Amino acid sequence: MIIVLFGKPGAGKGTQAPLLAAALGVPTLATGDELRAAIRNGTPLGLEAKSYMDRGDLVPDSVILGIIKQALAEPRNAAGVVLDGVVRTVPQAEGLAAACAELGTKVDAVLCFDIDDEEIVRRLAGRTVCESCQSPYTGREPGTACDKDGGRLVRRKDDEPEAIRNRLEVYERQTAPVLKWYRDHGTRVAVIEAVGSVQDVTARALGALAS
Numbered sequence: 726m727i728i729v730l731f732g733k734p735g736a737g738k739g740t741q742a743p744l745l746a747a748a749l750g751v752p753t754l755a756t757g758d759e760l761r762a763a764i765r766n767g768t769p770l771g772l773e774a775k776s777y778m779d780r781g782d783l784v785p786d787s788v789i790l791g792i793i794k795q796a797l798a799e800p801r802n803a804a805g806v807v808l809d810g811v812v813r814t815v816p817q818a819e820g821l822a823a824a825c826a827e828l829g830t831k832v833d834a835v836l837c838f839d840i841d842d843e844e845i846v847r848r849l850a851g852r853t854v855c856e857s858c859q860s861p862y863t864g865r866e867p868g869t870a871c872d873k874d875g876g877r878l879v880r881r882k883d884d885e886p887e888a889i890r891n892r893l894e895v896y897e898r899q900t901a902p903v904l905k906w907y908r909d910h911g912t913r914v915a916v917i918e919a920v921g922s923v924q925d926v927t928a929r930a931l932g933a934l935a936s
C-alpha cells in the first residue's frame with residue numbers, strides 16, 4: 726500500500742504522517758531522510774545528489790526519484806509506505822508512477838489535508854519564539870516575555886500573515902494540478918478536513934482510506 730500525503734503548510738501533515746503510518750503498520754518515507762541516508766551511505770545516487778548540493782544547486786527530480794525508487798525496493802518498505810513530501814509537482818507524480826510501475830506497484834491513494842486558509846494564518850501567526858532561548862510558544866503576542874528567561878518573544882518571518890498567504894498561494898498553484906493528475910490517472914484522492922483534534926484528523930484519514 727503506497728499512500729501519498731499532501732497538505733497545506735500549517736495543516737498538520739507532518740504530525741499526521743507518523744500517526745497514519747503507525748496505524749497502517751507501514752513506515753513513512755520522506756525525501757529529506759532518504760536523501761541524507763543515501764549521502765551518508767555513499768551510494769552512487771547519494772554521491773550524485775551531493776555533487777549538486779555542494780555546488781549549491783537543487784538536486785534534480787531524476788536523482789531524487791532514483792533514491793526513492795531504491796528505498797521503495799527495500800524489504801523494510803515491502804508492505805507499503807506513507808510518502809511524505811515526495812510529490813509536490815506533476816513531473817514528480819509522473820516520475821514516481823514510472824518508478825512504481827518498474828517495481829510492479831503503484832500509488833494506492835492520495836490524502837490531502839485541507840483547512841481553511843484564514844485558519845492557517847490564525848494558527849501560524851499565533852506562534853512565537855523566544856529571541857534568546859528559542860523556546861516556542863503558541864497564543865502569545867510578539868513582544869511579551871519568555872517564561873524561562875524573560876527574553877522577548879518574536880514571530881518568525883515565515884509565520885507573518887503576509888508570508889503565510891504567499892506560501893499558501895504557491896501551494897495552491899503547485900498542488901491543484903497534481904491532484905488533478907492523480908484523479909485523471911484513476912488514483913483515489915481523498916480530501917481530509919484537518920480541523921479538530923489530532924486524533925480526529927487521523928481517524929478521518931483512516932476512514933477515508935478504508936471506505
Ligand SMILES: [Zn+2]
Nearest residue numbers: 855858871876
Ligand atoms: Zn527564553
